[in-house]
Amino acid sequence: MSCIKVMVVDDSAVVRQVVSGLLAADPEIEVISAVADPLLAMVRMQNQWPDVIVLDIEMPRMDGITFLKKIMHERPTPVVICSTLAETGTKTAIEALAAGAVAIITKPKLGIKQFLNDSSNDLITTVKTAARANVKRLMIIEKYTADVILLPAGSHGAMIQTTERVVAIGTSTGGTQALEKVLVTLPQVSPGIVIVQHMPEKFTADFAARLNTLCQIVVKEAQHNDRVIQGQALIAPGGKHMLLRRNGAQYFVEVIDGPLVNRHRPSVDVLFRSVAKCAGANALGVIMTGMGDDGAAGLLEMRKVGARTIAQDEESCVVYGMPKEAVKRGAVEKTVPLNAIGREILQQLYGAVAG
Numbered sequence: 001m002s003c004i005k006v007m008v009v010d011d012s013a014v015v016r017q018v019v020s021g022l023l024a025a026d027p028e029i030e031v032i033s034a035v036a037d038p039l040l041a042m043v044r045m046q047n048q049w050p051d052v053i054v055l056d057i058e059m060p061r062m063d064g065i066t067f068l069k070k071i072m073h074e075r076p077t078p079v080v081i082c083s084t085l086a087e088t089g090t091k092t093a094i095e096a097l098a099a100g101a102v103a104i105i106t107k108p109k110l111g112i113k114q115f116l117n118d119s120s121n122d123l124i125t126t127v128k129t130a131a132r133a134n135v136k137r138l139m140i141i142e143k144y145t146a147d148v149i150l151l152p153a154g155s156h157g158a159m160i161q162t163t164e165r166v167v168a169i170g171t172s173t174g175g176t177q178a179l180e181k182v183l184v185t186l187p188q189v190s191p192g193i194v195i196v197q198h199m200p201e202k203f204t205a206d207f208a209a210r211l212n213t214l215c216q217i218v219v220k221e222a223q224h225n226d227r228v229i230q231g232q233a234l235i236a237p238g239g240k241h242m243l244l245r246r247n248g249a250q251y252f253v254e255v256i257d258g259p260l261v262n263r264h265r266p267s268v269d270v271l272f273r274s275v276a277k278c279a280g281a282n283a284l285g286v287i288m289t290g291m292g293d294d295g296a297a298g299l300l301e302m303r304k305v306g307a308r309t310i311a312q313d314e315e316s317c318v319v320y321g322m323p324k325e326a327v328k329r330g331a332v333e334k335t336v337p338l339n340a341i342g343r344e345i346l347q348q349l350y351g352a353v354a355g
Helices: 013-024 038-045 064-074 091-099 112-118 120-131 175-183 204-214 268-278 296-304 322-328 338-350
Strands: 004-009 029-035 052-055 079-083 103-106 166-171 192-197 218-221 232-235 241-247 250-256 283-287 308-312 334-336
Touching (some): 004 013, 013 029, 013 120, 029 038, 029 120, 052 120, 064 091, 079 091, 079 120, 091 103, 103 120, 112 120, 166 175, 166 268, 166 296, 175 338, 192 241, 204 218, 204 232, 268 296, 283 338, 296 322, 308 322, 308 338
Parallel strands (some): 004 029, 004 052, 052 079, 079 103, 166 192, 218 232, 308 334
Antiparallel strands (some): 241 250
Protein backbone atom coordinates (compact mmCIF):
# COMPACT_ATOMS: atom_id res chain seq x y z
CA MET A 1 0.00 0.00 0.00
CA SER A 2 1.32 3.47 -0.90
CA CYS A 3 2.02 5.93 1.89
CA ILE A 4 -0.55 8.53 2.89
CA LYS A 5 0.88 11.90 1.86
CA VAL A 6 0.23 14.51 4.57
CA MET A 7 0.71 18.27 4.65
CA VAL A 8 0.85 20.09 8.01
CA VAL A 9 -0.23 23.75 8.00
CA ASP A 10 0.35 25.53 11.32
CA ASP A 11 2.04 28.83 12.18
CA SER A 12 3.69 27.28 15.27
CA ALA A 13 7.13 25.87 14.48
CA VAL A 14 6.84 23.61 17.53
CA VAL A 15 3.54 22.13 16.36
CA ARG A 16 4.86 21.62 12.83
CA GLN A 17 7.93 19.84 14.16
CA VAL A 18 6.09 17.63 16.66
CA VAL A 19 3.15 16.70 14.41
CA SER A 20 5.43 15.99 11.47
CA GLY A 21 7.69 13.81 13.60
CA LEU A 22 4.84 11.80 15.09
CA LEU A 23 3.20 11.19 11.73
CA ALA A 24 6.43 10.40 9.91
CA ALA A 25 7.22 7.73 12.52
CA ASP A 26 4.39 5.64 11.12
CA PRO A 27 5.53 3.65 8.05
CA GLU A 28 2.18 4.21 6.30
CA ILE A 29 2.43 8.01 6.44
CA GLU A 30 4.72 10.40 4.57
CA VAL A 31 4.82 14.08 5.56
CA ILE A 32 5.43 15.83 2.26
CA SER A 33 5.42 19.38 3.64
CA ALA A 34 5.01 21.42 6.83
CA VAL A 35 4.33 25.13 6.29
CA ALA A 36 3.44 28.17 8.38
CA ASP A 37 0.34 29.44 6.56
CA PRO A 38 -2.17 28.62 3.80
CA LEU A 39 -0.54 30.82 1.17
CA LEU A 40 2.70 28.86 1.49
CA ALA A 41 0.64 25.67 1.42
CA MET A 42 -0.96 26.63 -1.88
CA VAL A 43 2.48 27.17 -3.42
CA ARG A 44 3.66 23.72 -2.30
CA MET A 45 0.43 22.08 -3.41
CA GLN A 46 1.03 23.20 -6.98
CA ASN A 47 3.87 20.67 -7.11
CA GLN A 48 2.43 17.85 -4.99
CA TRP A 49 -1.09 17.51 -3.67
CA PRO A 50 -1.50 15.83 -0.26
CA ASP A 51 -3.90 13.01 0.57
CA VAL A 52 -4.64 14.63 3.96
CA ILE A 53 -4.10 18.14 5.34
CA VAL A 54 -3.61 18.73 9.07
CA LEU A 55 -4.71 22.33 9.49
CA ASP A 56 -4.63 24.99 12.20
CA ILE A 57 -7.27 27.75 12.21
CA GLU A 58 -5.62 30.88 13.61
CA MET A 59 -2.80 31.78 11.22
CA PRO A 60 -1.38 34.87 9.51
CA ARG A 61 -2.39 36.02 6.02
CA MET A 62 -5.31 33.56 5.69
CA ASP A 63 -7.24 31.76 8.42
CA GLY A 64 -7.77 28.01 8.33
CA ILE A 65 -11.53 28.10 7.79
CA THR A 66 -11.15 30.26 4.69
CA PHE A 67 -8.43 27.94 3.39
CA LEU A 68 -10.60 24.90 4.13
CA LYS A 69 -13.50 26.35 2.13
CA LYS A 70 -11.18 27.18 -0.74
CA ILE A 71 -9.79 23.62 -0.83
CA MET A 72 -13.22 22.02 -0.65
CA HIS A 73 -14.42 24.22 -3.49
CA GLU A 74 -11.46 23.73 -5.81
CA ARG A 75 -10.27 20.19 -5.05
CA PRO A 76 -11.97 18.38 -2.15
CA THR A 77 -9.31 16.88 0.11
CA PRO A 78 -9.60 15.30 3.59
CA VAL A 79 -8.76 17.93 6.20
CA VAL A 80 -8.12 17.33 9.91
CA ILE A 81 -8.45 20.52 11.97
CA CYS A 82 -5.90 20.71 14.78
CA SER A 83 -6.53 23.92 16.71
CA THR A 84 -6.98 25.46 20.14
CA LEU A 85 -10.06 27.30 18.81
CA ALA A 86 -12.03 24.24 17.74
CA GLU A 87 -13.35 22.94 21.04
CA THR A 88 -16.27 20.53 20.75
CA GLY A 89 -19.57 22.31 20.20
CA THR A 90 -18.09 25.76 19.61
CA LYS A 91 -19.14 27.90 16.68
CA THR A 92 -15.68 27.49 15.15
CA ALA A 93 -15.81 23.70 15.37
CA ILE A 94 -19.28 23.61 13.84
CA GLU A 95 -18.20 25.98 11.06
CA ALA A 96 -15.16 23.79 10.31
CA LEU A 97 -17.26 20.64 10.06
CA ALA A 98 -19.86 22.43 7.94
CA ALA A 99 -17.09 23.59 5.61
CA GLY A 100 -15.92 20.02 5.06
CA ALA A 101 -13.41 19.07 7.77
CA VAL A 102 -13.54 15.30 8.39
CA ALA A 103 -12.20 15.44 11.96
CA ILE A 104 -11.18 17.87 14.69
CA ILE A 105 -8.39 17.61 17.24
CA THR A 106 -8.58 20.29 19.92
CA LYS A 107 -5.16 21.45 21.10
CA PRO A 108 -4.86 22.80 24.65
CA LYS A 109 -3.75 26.39 25.09
CA LEU A 110 -0.85 25.24 27.28
CA GLY A 111 1.36 22.17 27.11
CA ILE A 112 0.76 21.59 23.41
CA LYS A 113 3.95 19.60 22.84
CA GLN A 114 3.20 17.17 25.67
CA PHE A 115 -0.43 16.85 24.57
CA LEU A 116 0.55 15.95 21.02
CA ASN A 117 3.06 13.37 22.19
CA ASP A 118 0.49 11.83 24.55
CA SER A 119 -2.12 11.82 21.76
CA SER A 120 0.11 10.46 19.01
CA ASN A 121 -1.94 7.29 18.50
CA ASP A 122 -5.15 9.29 18.17
CA LEU A 123 -3.49 11.68 15.73
CA ILE A 124 -2.19 8.87 13.52
CA THR A 125 -5.51 7.01 13.59
CA THR A 126 -7.40 10.20 12.73
CA VAL A 127 -5.15 10.91 9.75
CA LYS A 128 -5.48 7.35 8.45
CA THR A 129 -9.26 7.47 8.82
CA ALA A 130 -9.38 10.84 7.09
CA ALA A 131 -7.41 9.45 4.15
CA ARG A 132 -10.24 6.98 3.48
CA ALA A 133 -12.99 9.65 3.60
CA ASN A 134 -14.90 10.35 0.42
CA VAL A 135 -14.89 14.13 0.59
CA LYS A 136 -15.90 14.64 -3.04
CA ARG A 137 -19.51 14.33 -1.93
CA LEU A 138 -18.96 17.50 0.13
CA MET A 139 -18.26 19.63 -2.93
CA ILE A 140 -20.85 22.39 -2.94
CA ILE A 141 -21.98 23.70 -6.29
CA GLU A 142 -23.60 26.96 -5.33
CA LYS A 143 -23.26 30.69 -5.39
CA TYR A 144 -20.60 31.46 -2.79
CA THR A 145 -20.82 34.54 -0.62
CA ALA A 146 -17.97 36.68 0.66
CA ASP A 147 -17.80 34.36 3.71
CA VAL A 148 -15.32 32.20 1.76
CA ILE A 149 -12.85 35.08 1.64
CA LEU A 150 -13.31 36.91 4.95
CA LEU A 151 -15.65 36.97 7.89
CA PRO A 152 -18.43 39.59 8.23
CA ALA A 153 -17.50 43.02 9.48
CA GLY A 154 -17.76 43.61 13.21
CA SER A 155 -17.57 46.65 15.40
CA HIS A 156 -13.98 45.75 16.33
CA GLY A 157 -12.62 45.96 12.80
CA ALA A 158 -12.82 49.59 11.77
CA MET A 159 -10.96 52.57 13.09
CA ILE A 160 -12.63 55.56 14.65
CA GLN A 161 -13.07 58.58 12.40
CA THR A 162 -9.79 59.69 10.81
CA THR A 163 -8.73 62.12 8.11
CA GLU A 164 -8.07 59.21 5.72
CA ARG A 165 -11.03 58.52 3.46
CA VAL A 166 -11.70 55.64 1.09
CA VAL A 167 -14.21 55.34 -1.74
CA ALA A 168 -15.21 51.81 -2.80
CA ILE A 169 -17.03 51.42 -6.12
CA GLY A 170 -18.65 48.27 -7.47
CA THR A 171 -20.13 47.83 -10.95
CA SER A 172 -20.70 45.31 -13.72
CA THR A 173 -22.69 45.46 -16.98
CA GLY A 174 -22.42 48.99 -18.37
CA GLY A 175 -19.79 49.84 -15.79
CA THR A 176 -16.89 50.54 -18.13
CA GLN A 177 -18.65 53.57 -19.58
CA ALA A 178 -20.20 54.55 -16.25
CA LEU A 179 -16.86 54.51 -14.44
CA GLU A 180 -15.34 56.74 -17.10
CA LYS A 181 -18.13 59.29 -16.65
CA VAL A 182 -17.55 59.33 -12.88
CA LEU A 183 -13.77 59.27 -12.71
CA VAL A 184 -13.18 62.01 -15.31
CA THR A 185 -15.09 64.45 -13.08
CA LEU A 186 -12.82 63.93 -10.05
CA PRO A 187 -9.99 66.35 -9.20
CA GLN A 188 -6.52 65.33 -8.01
CA VAL A 189 -7.55 66.02 -4.41
CA SER A 190 -10.09 63.18 -4.53
CA PRO A 191 -9.94 60.51 -1.81
CA GLY A 192 -8.31 57.17 -2.55
CA ILE A 193 -10.59 54.93 -4.60
CA VAL A 194 -10.82 51.14 -4.87
CA ILE A 195 -12.91 49.64 -7.67
CA VAL A 196 -14.30 46.28 -8.66
CA GLN A 197 -15.54 46.16 -12.24
CA HIS A 198 -16.60 42.70 -13.37
CA MET A 199 -14.20 42.08 -16.24
CA PRO A 200 -12.21 39.09 -17.55
CA GLU A 201 -8.57 38.53 -16.71
CA LYS A 202 -6.06 40.58 -18.74
CA PHE A 203 -8.64 43.22 -19.71
CA THR A 204 -8.43 45.35 -16.56
CA ALA A 205 -4.87 46.57 -17.13
CA ASP A 206 -5.74 48.06 -20.52
CA PHE A 207 -9.00 49.45 -19.16
CA ALA A 208 -7.19 51.18 -16.29
CA ALA A 209 -4.49 52.51 -18.62
CA ARG A 210 -7.13 54.03 -20.91
CA LEU A 211 -8.90 55.72 -17.99
CA ASN A 212 -5.56 57.03 -16.75
CA THR A 213 -5.13 58.99 -19.99
CA LEU A 214 -8.54 60.61 -19.55
CA CYS A 215 -8.61 61.46 -15.84
CA GLN A 216 -6.97 64.03 -13.61
CA ILE A 217 -6.49 61.31 -10.99
CA VAL A 218 -4.15 58.36 -11.48
CA VAL A 219 -5.96 55.16 -12.49
CA LYS A 220 -4.15 51.84 -12.43
CA GLU A 221 -4.74 48.11 -12.17
CA ALA A 222 -4.16 47.20 -8.52
CA GLN A 223 -1.15 45.19 -7.46
CA HIS A 224 -0.77 43.38 -4.17
CA ASN A 225 0.13 45.79 -1.34
CA ASP A 226 -0.56 48.96 -3.35
CA ARG A 227 -1.23 51.95 -1.07
CA VAL A 228 -4.64 53.61 -1.27
CA ILE A 229 -3.76 57.28 -1.61
CA GLN A 230 -5.41 60.57 -2.46
CA GLY A 231 -5.77 61.20 -6.17
CA GLN A 232 -5.54 57.56 -7.24
CA ALA A 233 -8.00 54.84 -8.21
CA LEU A 234 -7.07 51.15 -8.02
CA ILE A 235 -9.03 48.71 -10.20
CA ALA A 236 -9.13 45.05 -9.14
CA PRO A 237 -7.42 42.77 -11.67
CA GLY A 238 -9.70 40.43 -13.58
CA GLY A 239 -9.59 36.92 -12.13
CA LYS A 240 -8.48 38.10 -8.65
CA HIS A 241 -10.27 39.33 -5.54
CA MET A 242 -9.23 42.68 -4.08
CA LEU A 243 -9.52 43.48 -0.37
CA LEU A 244 -8.87 46.65 1.58
CA ARG A 245 -6.46 46.31 4.49
CA ARG A 246 -5.18 48.76 7.08
CA ASN A 247 -1.75 49.37 8.59
CA GLY A 248 -2.06 51.99 11.30
CA ALA A 249 -3.85 54.92 9.67
CA GLN A 250 -2.84 53.87 6.15
CA TYR A 251 -4.86 51.73 3.78
CA PHE A 252 -3.57 49.32 1.16
CA VAL A 253 -4.99 46.51 -0.95
CA GLU A 254 -4.50 42.78 -1.03
CA VAL A 255 -4.92 41.04 -4.38
CA ILE A 256 -5.62 37.37 -3.85
CA ASP A 257 -6.94 34.21 -5.44
CA GLY A 258 -10.09 32.55 -4.14
CA PRO A 259 -13.37 30.95 -5.15
CA LEU A 260 -15.93 32.78 -7.23
CA VAL A 261 -18.15 34.89 -4.96
CA ASN A 262 -21.64 35.58 -6.29
CA ARG A 263 -20.22 33.86 -9.39
CA HIS A 264 -17.60 36.60 -9.79
CA ARG A 265 -13.88 37.08 -9.23
CA PRO A 266 -13.25 39.90 -8.47
CA SER A 267 -16.37 40.28 -6.35
CA VAL A 268 -17.85 43.57 -5.21
CA ASP A 269 -19.09 41.92 -2.00
CA VAL A 270 -15.55 40.87 -1.09
CA LEU A 271 -14.24 44.40 -1.57
CA PHE A 272 -17.16 46.07 0.23
CA ARG A 273 -16.96 43.69 3.21
CA SER A 274 -13.23 44.33 3.59
CA VAL A 275 -13.90 48.08 3.47
CA ALA A 276 -16.55 47.70 6.17
CA LYS A 277 -14.07 45.82 8.37
CA CYS A 278 -11.09 48.11 7.83
CA ALA A 279 -12.46 51.57 7.14
CA GLY A 280 -15.93 51.67 8.67
CA ALA A 281 -17.24 55.23 8.89
CA ASN A 282 -14.17 56.49 7.02
CA ALA A 283 -15.55 55.06 3.78
CA LEU A 284 -18.10 55.74 1.08
CA GLY A 285 -19.60 52.86 -0.89
CA VAL A 286 -20.93 53.34 -4.41
CA ILE A 287 -22.87 50.65 -6.27
CA MET A 288 -23.49 51.19 -9.95
CA THR A 289 -24.99 49.61 -13.04
CA GLY A 290 -24.78 45.83 -13.24
CA MET A 291 -26.65 42.57 -13.50
CA GLY A 292 -27.27 40.38 -10.45
CA ASP A 293 -26.82 41.15 -6.75
CA ASP A 294 -23.05 41.25 -6.18
CA GLY A 295 -22.26 44.08 -3.79
CA ALA A 296 -25.67 44.42 -2.13
CA ALA A 297 -24.73 42.43 0.99
CA GLY A 298 -21.34 44.12 1.30
CA LEU A 299 -22.82 47.59 0.91
CA LEU A 300 -25.28 46.81 3.68
CA GLU A 301 -22.38 45.82 5.95
CA MET A 302 -20.70 49.11 5.12
CA ARG A 303 -23.80 51.08 6.03
CA LYS A 304 -24.23 49.17 9.29
CA VAL A 305 -20.73 50.20 10.45
CA GLY A 306 -21.28 53.87 9.64
CA ALA A 307 -20.07 54.24 6.05
CA ARG A 308 -21.97 56.50 3.66
CA THR A 309 -23.59 54.60 0.78
CA ILE A 310 -24.98 55.70 -2.56
CA ALA A 311 -26.42 53.94 -5.61
CA GLN A 312 -26.78 54.86 -9.24
CA ASP A 313 -30.42 55.52 -10.12
CA GLU A 314 -32.48 53.26 -12.38
CA GLU A 315 -32.87 55.74 -15.21
CA SER A 316 -29.11 56.12 -15.78
CA CYS A 317 -28.22 52.42 -15.34
CA VAL A 318 -27.61 50.13 -18.30
CA VAL A 319 -28.85 47.30 -16.06
CA TYR A 320 -30.62 48.20 -12.81
CA GLY A 321 -29.77 44.95 -11.04
CA MET A 322 -27.03 45.48 -8.46
CA PRO A 323 -28.27 48.91 -7.32
CA LYS A 324 -31.87 47.66 -7.19
CA GLU A 325 -30.92 44.76 -4.92
CA ALA A 326 -28.88 47.05 -2.67
CA VAL A 327 -31.83 49.44 -2.34
CA LYS A 328 -34.15 46.51 -1.64
CA ARG A 329 -31.95 45.35 1.25
CA GLY A 330 -31.74 48.79 2.84
CA ALA A 331 -28.06 49.21 2.00
CA VAL A 332 -28.43 52.52 0.17
CA GLU A 333 -28.51 55.88 1.91
CA LYS A 334 -28.99 57.94 -1.24
CA THR A 335 -29.77 57.27 -4.93
CA VAL A 336 -28.38 59.64 -7.55
CA PRO A 337 -28.06 59.80 -11.36
CA LEU A 338 -24.77 58.83 -12.98
CA ASN A 339 -23.79 62.40 -13.80
CA ALA A 340 -24.06 63.35 -10.09
CA ILE A 341 -21.97 60.53 -8.60
CA GLY A 342 -18.61 62.30 -8.88
CA ARG A 343 -19.97 65.40 -7.18
CA GLU A 344 -21.66 63.24 -4.55
CA ILE A 345 -18.39 61.46 -3.71
CA LEU A 346 -16.71 64.75 -2.79
CA GLN A 347 -19.77 66.16 -1.07
CA GLN A 348 -20.32 63.10 1.11
CA LEU A 349 -16.71 62.86 2.26
CA TYR A 350 -15.44 66.42 2.20
CA GLY A 351 -18.54 68.59 2.14
CA ALA A 352 -17.19 69.94 -1.17
CA VAL A 353 -18.59 69.94 -4.68
CA ALA A 354 -16.62 68.75 -7.70
CA GLY A 355 -15.57 71.16 -10.39
